[in-house]
Amino acid sequence: MDVKESMMLNFTDPASDQGDCIDHKLSQSFGFTAGWVNTIRSNNGRCLGTFTLYYRENHLPAVQHHRLLETSLKLCALALERDSFINDIERLAYYDSLTMLPNRRLLMMKANSMIANAQRSQSSMAVLFIDINKFKQINDSLGHAAGDLLLSEIARRLQGSVRGNDFVSRLSGDEFVIILSPSSAEQAIAFSERIISKLSEPMMLADVKIAPSASIGIGIYPDHGNDIHSLLLHADQAMYKAKSAGRQAIEVFDQVINDSTNDELTLSLALENALESNQLTLHYQPQIALDDNQLFGVEALARWCHPELGNIPPNRFIPLVREAGLMPKLNQWVLTEACRQMAQWRDSGLAVPRMSVNIFPVAFRDRAIIDLIQSLLTKHGLLPSCLTLEVTEDFILDATDNVISVITEVRQLGVSLSIDDFGTGYSSLSYLLRLPVDTIKLDKSFIDDIEKSESARTLAQSIAGICKSLQLNIVAEGVETDAQLEILRGQGYQIAQGYCFSRPLAPQDLAQWIRGRFLSSDDSERYRISAPKSLP
Known part of the structure; x- marks a missing residue:
């Protein structure tokens, strides 16, 4: 046998204690003075473990020990390989290979057990359906490797946010499910708010700084279903309602929401017809x-x-x-x-x-x-x-x-x-x-607080300065008051739009608004032939 595959250890010799898999002091406490350590290997040479013969007297292995070892190593290798194979199959069957979170199959099994426990204890639990916003766009634009990295990081943040009795799984694609047990609707909403805050922490993907966001739908046992299929369906419907409400929204299932989901399908079909029929x-x-x-x-x-x-x-x-x-x-x-x-x-x-x-x-x-x-x-x-x-x-x-x-x-x-x-x-x-x-349009959210907030004014002025340095036009949209307009004008904003001037108008109303505001009989001809003005 290859010397690297086996070795004799003298437990009474401190020099032979090299921190191997054998505990010398523990072995001596049982009366052993020596050990013959042999490596168990798989068919492809992978180390699976060790097989050790212990001796009360320090001597080399006898012939029968060699025969015993020859048979035992093969049997041990078969048993350990079978155990490893079973573990691999279980991992493939019940866990997502990318995030290592439980998959749909294990989710369904675990959920049924958690529902049974909740029923016995007469407690409620929450099913959270989490969808990552704009994941397809990120995946298509930055590449699948970046998308996989994002999903892995999302999984890590979700797993690190739950309690011991809770359960996190990846359902498919960019969809995750968390079961909170026990949990009321109020507790589930509070937890979801913390999750959204945690997920939104920035990360770098392909040299682009990304702040992930999610939409979360919540189904409560037993209010919204007595089985995991109903709870997932209703949490999914609530999630779509949250997604349509905007970024980083949370919705708890309601039958009214369920009815409106059907309305959304009807509306979606009507929209295609609207494009064809000039509605x-x-x-x-x-x-x-x-x-x-x-x-x-x-x-x-x-x-x-x-x-x-x-x-x-x-x-x-x-x-x-x-x-x-x-x-x-x-x-x-x-x-x-x-x-x-x-x-x-x-x-x-x-x-x-x-x-x-x-x-x-x-x-x-x-x-x-x-x-x-x-x-x-x-x-x-x-x-x-x-x-x-x-x-x-x-x-x-x-x-x-x-x-x-x-x-x-x-x-x-x-x-x-x-x-x-x-x-x-x-x-x-x-x-x-x-x-x-050519142009940057500052979002209305920056302008809403510009009169009262020094931070809002500082941000708006900083963006104006950046645009000036890059020789970009800058438009302030959503300007509603004269005070907002004067602040923006003082900060160097070149163009503005909003209710301060006019709401969006139908074509004929806009024509009337322009003529009433800008044109007189003296300058109508000049206005008619003027070319578009370019800002510096």
């Missing part, structure tokens, strides 16, 4: 240049008036556009309608300087957007400088090399690019240097 319209909100109080341009905002359901607010139907995969259709419709309306205004003698159009960033994944813009500008006789495309800040995560190439071609046409809701998502100043951006 959607555009309203336009003026943007004012603060240096001379003249019209800088207008922003086109989609509106939906259903023939039976009435007005459907954007914060309700825009998420449905994403979920139903209608983003390309809405992008095409908005661009087409905005260009048509701008041409109509100009034909009537109303030269609106610029049109800002909100589009989904998915448009830049395909060069078809370039052809569409070119054809619309040519068809309606518009200059590219009249058109600005607005995308939300999370567009930064979609900025792959291919996307940047398409954006660059769009910019080469002379069309501008604006980042909307700046400061609410995945801000990265390095990406502002990389992307061909």
